[in-house]
Amino acid sequence: MSTARLRKRPTQDDVARAAGVSQTVVSLVLNDRSLVTISPQTKQRVLAAIDELGYVTDGSARSLRTRKTLIVASLIPDITNPFYPAFERGIQDVADAHGYDLIAYNTDGLRDKELRCLRSVQRARVDGIIATPFQLTAEDFSPLAESGVPVVVFGELASEPANRPFDSIFVNDAAAAGELVAYLLDRDYLPLGMVADAAAHLRREGRTTAYQRVLAERVLPQAELLARGGDPTEAGGYIAMHKLLAGSPLPRAVFAANDMMAMGAMVAIREAGLRVPEDIAVAGFDDIPVARLLNPPLTTVAQFPEHLGHRAAEMLFARLNGSVTGEGRRVEMPYELKVRASA
C-alpha cells in the first residue's frame, strides 16, 4: 500500500490537455450550461478524455467556487433509538433524490454536543440542516440562519420567538399522549402509572404533563404514579419501572414516555414475575418499527418517523432550491393511536 504509487488525481487542466481544448471547455461540458453550446465532437473528445483519465470533480474546489457543498446535515440525539434511523432514512432518501449527501450527528441530547455540532456544521458549510435538538434555543440557530443556511427543526424549541427564522415540523405530543392516557383510563386500567426519563426536556414533557392533566381532569381515586429514571432508553425504562414495582400501590398499567422505555418496563415487569398485559398493561410512544413485533405487540402512538424525515427534508429542499421563501413555517404532522395487545 505504501509502495503503490498514488496516482495524483487528474484535474480539468489535465483533461483539457489530453483533449486538446481549454480548461473552460471541460468545465462547460461537465456542467452542461445551456448558455453556451459545445460542438458535439469536442464534447465527445472531452468526455473521452475524462473517461480515460478517470477524472472526477474535486468537491472542495467546486464548493469554494459555488458556495454549495451538496451536503445537508442531520442532528439527532441517538441513532441507537430505532425512532431515528427511520427518521434519517426518510431524510436520506429525499436528499439522495436531490443529489445531496447527508452528514449525521449524534448529540445524546446534550447541550454541549449539540453546540459542537452546530459549529461543525458551520465549518463544513453544509447547505442546510435538519435538527432534532433537546437543549438548543432558537437563538443558537441564529448564526446559521443569518448566514443563509436553511434550518428545519423537528419538535419544539426551549424558547420560541414569534418570528422564527426557520421552519419547523412537529407532532402534537400533548394531544397524542392525552388521547392514549384517556384510552387507558377508559379501559379501567387503574391505577395508571407512567415511566419517564430523568431529564425533563421540553421535548418529552408534553407527554408527562398530558398524563398529569388527563388524570387531574378525571378526578380519579388514584395518586399520581410517575417514576423517572435514567435516559430515555430501554435501560431508563427498566430503572423507572423498578421504582414503580417497589412502591405501592402497584399500577395496573403504565404509560412509557417512549417505546424504548416501554420495552425496558416490560422486561422489569416480567422479571418481577408478572405478565403483560394481564397483570400490568404497557403502552409506549413512537411506534418504532419493532413495536408491533413484540410479544405482546405494543400499544403506542405512531409518529411515522420515516414520513417525518421525508417531509422535513422536503421542507429543507424547498428552501434550498428557492421555491419557498419568507418566514418560517410550522407544519404539524399527524399521529395515530395504535391499539395492540399490550394494553
Added chain:
Amino acid sequence: MSTARLRKRPTQDDVARAAGVSQTVVSLVLNDRSLVTISPQTKQRVLAAIDELGYVTDGSARSLRTRKTLIVASLIPDITNPFYPAFERGIQDVADAHGYDLIAYNTDGLRDKELRCLRSVQRARVDGIIATPFQLTAEDFSPLAESGVPVVVFGELASEPANRPFDSIFVNDAAAAGELVAYLLDRDYLPLGMVADAAAHLRREGRTTAYQRVLAERVLPQAELLARGGDPTEAGGYIAMHKLLAGSPLPRAVFAANDMMAMGAMVAIREAGLRVPEDIAVAGFDDIPVARLLNPPLTTVAQFPEHLGHRAAEMLFARLNGSVTGEGRRVEMPYELKVRASA
C-alpha cells in the same frame, strides 16, 4: 427570512483588518503552528476580532488547500436494520474524538447504489471510508485506494485478491453459524429449518452454508428445510417462515439468517397459532439491541456491532494519521453464542 439581511460570513481578511494584522497572522493563530511564534498580545487581538466578527473557518477553502476534508464516510446497506445504527454509533464516536464528521450512505445492498456512493465519496473527497458492501468487488475500491483514500471493509468481498490494498474487519460467520446450528441440534430441535433472504450474497451465505454443512456432517434423518424470501428484513423473515409453515414436515426450530428475519419468523409462527419456543424454537444472528428484550428473549449470535464500528474506525484513523502503513490488514473479530429462552 427573505427580508433578513444575510450577513456575509467574515473571512480571515476581515479578521486581519479588524485586528490590524495581516491575514497570515490570523491563519497562524488559528492553526497554532509551532514553527513561528506569535506574540501573546497580537494573538489576543486576533482572537478578540475572531470572536467579535463571529469568524469561522471555511471548510471548503481549507480543504482545497490542505487536501483534507475532516470527513469520513460510512457505507451500509440499511440504517433501518438495528445492527447498523450500533455499528455507525461505534464509528461516529471514534470519528468525533478525532474531530471528524461522518457521512452515511444507505445502499440497500444494491450494486448500483453502492457504486453511486463510491463515486459520491470521490467527489466529496472524504478522507477515508468504512464500507459494508454487499455487491462490490475489490476492484471497485481500486480508484479510491489508488488516490490514497484509506478504506476499511467490513466483511468479505466478492473477489478477494491476495494483496488487497485496504484493511478489512470481519466476523467468522461460518464458524459462528455452525456453532449455533450445532447447539440447536444438540438440543434435539429436529427437524431444523432455516429462513434466509432471497438474494444469496456472499456476505450472508456463510450462514446458510454453515447450516447445510453441519446438517450434512451429522447425517440426520431430515431433509434440508431452507426457505428463502424477500429482503433480509422482518418482512422477509415473515415471508420465508410462511413458506416453511405451509410445507411439511414442520420444523421444530428455525435458524434465521439475522435477527430481523427471526423477529418476522416469530410473528408468522404466532399468527399460525403456534408458540415460541414450545412449538417452534427460533434463533437469529447479530444480537441486535432488542434481541434480549423480546418475549421470549432471542437466542442468537452476538457480533457486537458497536465494538465492530469502533474498531473499524480505529483502523481507519491509524491509516489517516499515518501510524499504520503497508499492505492491508485483516482483523478477525470475536462472536459469542447467546443462549436465551427462544431456543
Added chain:
DNA sequence: CTGTTAGCGCATTCAG
C-alpha cells in the same frame, strides 16, 4: 462556439 482571465478563502513559502 471557444479561450483568456479572474478570483472563491485559505495555508504556506519566503522576505523583511
Added chain:
DNA sequence: CTGAATGCGCTAACAG
C-alpha cells in the same frame, strides 16, 4: 516576529 505573494481546482464573466 510579521507581511506580501502564491496557488490549490474550479466556475463564470468576458472577449475573441
